[in-house]
Amino acid sequence: MINDVVKNILRFLFLLLFQVLILNNIQLSGYLNPFLYVLFILMLPFQTPNWLVLLLSFFLGLSVDMFADTGGLHAAASVLMAFLRQPILKLIAPREGYDINQQPTIQQFGFGWFFTYAGILVFVHHIFLFYVEAFHFSEFFSTLFRIILSSFFTLTLIFISQFFFSKHKIQ
């Protein structure tokens, strides 16, 4: 339990620094902005209380905002994503439910499950983030194009990180 807390704090700090120091500097023709920091919200253990998920996401988003000078943009998107995490976990739960010892990782639930889980949440996060940033509908399709490319890039990074830190064999 204590081990889990420490692990999540370290993950929070690592993803935050990785996001603001490295990923925020990646600029490929203004279209590709990967936001890997959302991996922290995805990887929180199942037994984390709901209110804690919301609060942690809020502070994570706010920290990213502080460095990127974007007000509360990332905080808003992260809180929305954290809010939807619970219903989506319920929706795609395996028949026997979640075990208290399990982690929401690709190693324990397989590729299909993880892809649905991460895919929906990342896409929601990016849609909210990019449309609130653009804030008018005149660029609806160019923004949509950015959302799709960036979500794809973020998901690729999330999957790479999953394989990178895997301890067990994939089921």
Next chain:
Amino acid sequence: MRNLILFFTRNYYILLFIVLETLSIFLVIQNNHFQRAHFLNASNAISGNMYEAYSGVTYYFGLKNKNDKLARENVNLRNQLRNSFSPQTTSSVFVKDSLHKQQYVYLSAKVVNNSTNRRKNYLTLNAGKNQGVTNESAVICSQGIVGIVRDVSANFSSVMSVLHENSRIPVTIKKFGENSILTWNGADEWHAQMERIPSHLEIRKGDTVVTSSYSSIFPEGLMVGTIDEFEKIAGNTFFDVTIKFSTDFNRLSYINVVNNLMKEEQTSLENKNQK
């Protein structure tokens, strides 16, 4: 009362979500205002110091480029030196110095954080109030204009880049002296748009665009860019002009902050007239 408490405990999740979301949206809206929330500003102490440490490392990667640029600038400046001109006449002209009063003061600073891929781009400089930077100063580099200072802390300042959807800079086409406003539509960091260029002007691709004398922030005649494309809008007497920046916003490092010593006098006079 009991029902009220029951309601809160039962729906705390949705209520907490609404509270946090409202707070975030409030911050987003606050950020659009001219006076942005100070504690969330990139010029605040924690992120400013960290960005400076970070740029201390990445600074070395671009050293070759920067040396080239400095060498070129040195050559340019040397070309303007008095002793690189030979006197052509024997009569000498005396200039009384009391006729000239200094209007602009230049300061040097380094960019410690920069973005170009958002719709509202900001830079952070490693100079602030202690170094003499004031709010609403112009920021330029050896290639052209960069932005306007929007927020100053003790040792850092936050600059609104020209690459900002609210950026409006008075410019002029050097050849014709036609005044216009430069805006940025957010498409990419190399091009910007000019408003209301009358279609009777014979502009050509490559014409130079400089800052105009209508700006109380930028000195007159600074290089902005060159005309890249222009198109006549059907049924209109104006051109749709796109210019190419002379500044490479992805490679900003050493920049100059320009304080206009007479700005207050000018703006206070102008504001008086508007009343």
